[in-house]
Amino acid sequence: MRGSGDSSFDGQTTRWQLDSRSMAAADQTSTDFFSSPVTPCAQEALADSHRIVLNQDEAVRFLDALETVDQDTIERLRVRCDRA
DSSP: OOOOSOOOOOSOOOHHHHHHHHHHHHTOOHHHHHHTTTHHHHHHHHHTOOOOOOOHHHHHHHHHHHHSOOHHHHHHHHHHHHHO
């Protein structure tokens, strides 16, 4: 989404309006705008990956964890990515 070009900020501007204006200023699509900060962190995580072998119980626990949203874990990941 492209913004209107108006770069004023009046204190009533919503997060979406700020994001839209930022996307327009950077001449990026929303996908590019929102994925660009996480790309280096994802690349680093993939570069450090190793083969993981799990037994049946571990595999079940791992898959259950993937399906569960844990806000504390998400926040820790954000902090880690911010440090990168």
